[in-house]
Amino acid sequence: MAGAPAAGAPAFDESAAIASAPLAPAVPKPPAQPAPVPAPPLAEEAPAPSAAERTEPDAAQSVAPASAPAARQSWLARLKKGLSRTGQSLGGLFVGVKVDESLFEELETALIMADAGMEATGKLLTALRARVRKERLEDAAQVKAALRDILADHLAPLEKPFPLGRAKPLVIMIAGVNGAGKTTSIGKLANHFQAQGAKVLLAAGDTFRAAAREQLMEWGARNNVTVIAQEGGDPAAVAFDAVNAGRARVVDVVMVDTAGRLPTQLHLMEELKKIKRVIGKADGDAPHEVLLVVDGNTGQNAIAQIRAFDAAIDLTGLVVTKLDGTAKGGTLAAVAAGSQGVRPIPVYWIGVGEGLNDLQPFVAREFAAALLGD
Template sequence: MFSFLKKKSENGDTRPDAQAEAGQAPQIDAAAVVTGATETRPGWKERLKNGLARTRSQLGGLFGRTRIDDELLEELETTLLMADVGVDGTQYLLDELKKRVRQDGLESPAQLQTALTDILEGLLKPLEAPLDLAAHKPFVIMLAGINGAGKTTSIGKLARHFQAQGKSVLLAAGDTFRAAAREQLAAWGERNNVAVISQESGDPAAVVFDAINAAKARGIDVVLADTAGRLPTQLHLMEEIAKIKRVIQKVDATAPHEVLLVLDANIGQNALAQLQAFDKALGVTGLIVTKLDGTAKGGVIAAIARQQPAGKPLALRYIGVGEGIEDLQPFVAREFASALFGTD
């Protein structure tokens, strides 16, 4: 009914993935690039800063001016809106900034830059919540999102991330509608030395069902379940993805333990509508925001933060700033705010 990915060994022989079959995580060279080279890459903070350069560049010379005045604040407002911080988010940041100017007697744009970084960090801090895998085994993570958001690629990167933590991983190719999606997931599985459970066609819920049972039998720590991309307006497809969640709960009443919605930063404010629709269908528990390096709309994370209910915000688990296998990392509010406004 399902197939396990096969992998070539170093001597060229093709064999089943013995480590994944045994439920063991292979050793990972964290310094290696996607191609397997061992050359040194910039650290995560530097890659994050580089990835947000297009958004940060919109600030231009605002903070290089000699004094704080109404013109600077007006241009800052326009810049934040262009970065897709949103009307509500922009108003919040500016109101808090003006309070700081009055209370702390800020005089220079450089001081304004530091204050804005601190205010954004405070806004985003409630979203900072690292994923804890210790509560369940297997820990079942279901990923959803529209076509092209980066679900399958994010799964491959998450597999590497979890392996670096010493966890064994199994992938479920739940996107049975696109052969390319299964092939892409198989390629990520081979790159990470991880087993992939898939079907040529058929019910995606059945694939995920089989994957969880296989993970239980093999003592696997984490199951990453891919799903087919769909638009929030495609109600019949949204119901189908909800069915996958119900089937998962038949295998494990506590699962899925995390429902991650993958959002492409390029869509800007549309991310808010997507979040609302997928949350209604699935009960989203966490977010991944991808492709921050390919857009000038990195401020959308602030817009998401302003939309969250007080006291119970949705967790932003990971952000992505590149194609490299290590370019998806846990979200840290201070790192993001500093990279966005150039204070680090």
């Protein structure tokens, strides 16, 4: 049965976690290389291969810094292309038209079709009408610029810098349905954090999906990051061991991958809650961040996912992926509006492709411009 531990795997006694797994001892300062830390009791350690063993170049060395202006401009161009479906639909309405009621009606239809939802659409158009009246805007280009500003202000509550460094190690639990790009996003974030000077440790807590462990280990190899893993078994045990190993190695970030699941799979959602509780037993303040990876192509279904996962594990942030195909993008407007019972949860990163630097921090004004095709 999906969601059950692999046959023969030891059951993880949540109540005895602290007693059975002693806190990692202090690591004496060595003259050259770090002293080896004993392997966790339930998980095996999957270190990154040496330079001679790796078949791919070290990502941190082969990729230009994500903050480079040229790279950023290239990324913004791809974001605009990825949202071109909505950009053409919305932006095209302002070409050669009069500013009258028919324009507002067409904007309403286009926003709803872009997955913005009724509540966000109503708020945006109410604000736009008021501004058009107040400033007596008569030119369609001026109205488009006004909508861009209003949309940016609407999305602004979702823009928040990721608090890297507020805890050591910063323990990040990452959830999401299968196919959302969760494990790939973890690999990209590992590279992103390393570029900022952070030492990273990964935990392969997705013990149910075929090849998920191997996929994360491959990302660990690319980034030269150690992965705590085991074949099958209890994902909560892997998470517990990884947090202890992270403290022993004095790393900056521990990222815990979890098995993909649908919000309707209640038994698997309970397993997700258990992982979070057990992480808290390894570190009383952890997890410090609980992120949900959402496929940007799922439209209004993303709202249902956010609501369900937030109810189960109290999300602190979102990672929106795959804004490089048929994504409409209006879903974030619905999140910002608190539509259908969701909270305006911060969007830390959005992704437009498969490259390491294709996952970038969310900036409300940039996203608003891309939605309008600017």
